[in-house]
Structures are given as structure tokens and as C-alpha cells.
């Protein structure tokens with residue numbers, strides 16, 4: 001029996017446990033280790049008020065990273081789209097594993113698809129990006145702000161309080177709730193949040209240990225290139241994770257393509273870009289796309305910056 005123990009820091013939400021558990025099992029198997037889950041309760045879990053009033057989604061990330069930095073955990077796993085774009089001193093993204101579905105999913109009553117929702121239907125989402133793109137296509141819908149974990153949101157539909165909710169397909173898939181999806185919103189209808197569906201596996205910088213070595217082997221180069229392009233775009237727009245910015249990059253053959261949109265929160269106007277580059281120059285592609293959007297006047301839709 002091996003004496004190696006991989007300590008994986010994780011929040012206690014169902015999604016966090018599913019994601020951390022899946023990565024932990026893969027790293028542990030590669031390293032011949034056993035897994036110890038280190039539960040972390042963050043400010044965002046304790047305080048359920050509107051995220052904007054308690055410091056944004058960063059409140060979830062900070063608590064988890066503290067466990068890494070003070071040595072309680074060896075690795076931590078984040079939904080990449082929840083990470084701020086600025087790098088953190090002392091922490092390295094050791095792996096960006098192969099991406100799950102990057103797309104958003106409509107979960108509606110009675111199996112309805114977006115175009116079949118009756119006029120005036122209520123759709124729950126707390127995301128300005130999702131709200132704006134829904135309203136751009138269906139101005140008649142009533143977007144209702146909601147928060148809470150995936151199960152709480154799905155219950156709003158199953159209990160008849162809302163006609164539909166929009167959630168990341170990746171989260172639903174990882175939680176085994178793909179059955180709730182009635183319409184996967186492809187890139188032509190809704191561009192996802194930068195890095196949606198991707199995970200970031202973090203280790204302390206400079207620690208060349210058995211667990212960083214094993215973690216690095218989970219890195220997927222095409223996913224990393226796509227995520228770099230999407231997040232450099234977000235960074236250069238100086239927009240946060242709740243900004244009305246959609247972006248989707250993918251490696252196709254030798255090329256990396258990037259599509260992005262900045263939308264008015266009421267869906268009344270938008271700026272778009274579609275560019276291609278080399279996967280080796282992913283950051284440059286994101287930067288050029290952001291400059292293009294700013295040149296079109298997109299900064300005016302990004303609000304106070």
C-alpha cells in the first residue's frame with residue numbers, strides 16, 4: 001500500500017466536489033497515491049447575499065487558494081471561468097484538462113427549446129451575459145435574476161416557479177443532470193463565458209513534487225490555447241466574470257479561432273469579432289480581438305471600469 005496522500009482542497013458544493021473528486025482521482029491514480037479531500041468553507045458559501053455586495057465570485061476562489069498557500073492542500077481545482085484574470089503570486093495553473101462542453105444549456109419545462117418558449121416566458125439567470133443574449137434573440141422573454149446552486153435553480157423549473165433557467169452544460173454534465181437540458185445553446189445563439197467548461201488545477205509555484213508532476217500530465221494543449229485566448233480578451237476588455245462578454249475559442253486543424261461578443265445588458269446592441277490565429281500565439285489572438293472590439297466602441301457597454 002502506498003503512503004502517498006494527495007490532499008485536494010475543495011469547497012463543499014456538489015459541483016466543486018464532483019470536479020475536485022474527478023481530478024483528484026486522475027492525479028492520484030497517475031501518482032499511485034490515495035486522496036484526502038480537504039473541505040474549505042469560503043465567504044461566498046457562508047454569505048448568500050447578492051455576489052456583487054460581497055466581493056464577486058472572487059470570494060469563492062480566495063478561500064480555496066489560501067488552503068493551497070498555507071499548505072493545507074497540495075492541489076485545488078477551480079471552474080476556470082470563476083478565476084480572476086490577474087495571476088496570483090505563488091500559484092501556478094499546473095494543468096488545464098480537456099474541456100467539457102463550453103456551451104450554455106436551456107433547461108425548460110415540458111422539453112421546450114428556446115425558440116418554442118411561449119411569448120413572455122420567464123427565464124431565470126443571474127448572468128448579464130446570458131440575459132443580454134437571450135433578450136437579443138427573444139426580446140419578449142422575462143428574464144428573472146436568480147442565484148444558488150445548480151439543484152436550487154433546476155427546482156425553480158420543476159416546481160413551476162419559472163418556465164426555464166440557463167446553466168452551463170458542463171456543470172450539469174459533471175453533476176449527472178444532463179437529463180434536465182432541453183436545448184444546448186450553440187455558439188450561434190449564445191457565446192459562453194470565457195473559459196466556461198474548463199477547469200484550472202492549481203499548485204504552489206516552484207514545488208517540483210510528485211503531485212505537480214502528475215498534475216501536469218493532465219494538461220490539454222488545445223484547451224489551454226483556447227482558454228488563454230478567451231481570458232486575454234476578457235482581461236484586455238478590463239471586464240469581470242459577470243460582464244456581458246461572451247467568448248469561444250477552439251483549435252480546428254492548425255488554427256485557433258476566436259469568436260467574441262460584448263452585449264448591452266438589455267440586448268439592444270452588441271459588438272462582435274471573429275478571428276483566427278495560431279494556437280502558439282493564443283494570447284496575441286485574444287489581445288487582437290479585444291482591440292478590435294474596443295475599436296468598434298464596445299467599451300461603452302462594459303460600464304464602470
Ligand SMILES: NCc1[nH]cc(CCC(=O)O)c1CC(=O)O
Nearest residue numbers: 079082167168170171196197198
Ligand atoms: N458561475 C458558477 C459556475 N461556475 C462554473 C459553472 C459551471 C461549470 C463550468 O463552467 O465549468 C457554474 C455554474 C453555471 O454557470 O451554470
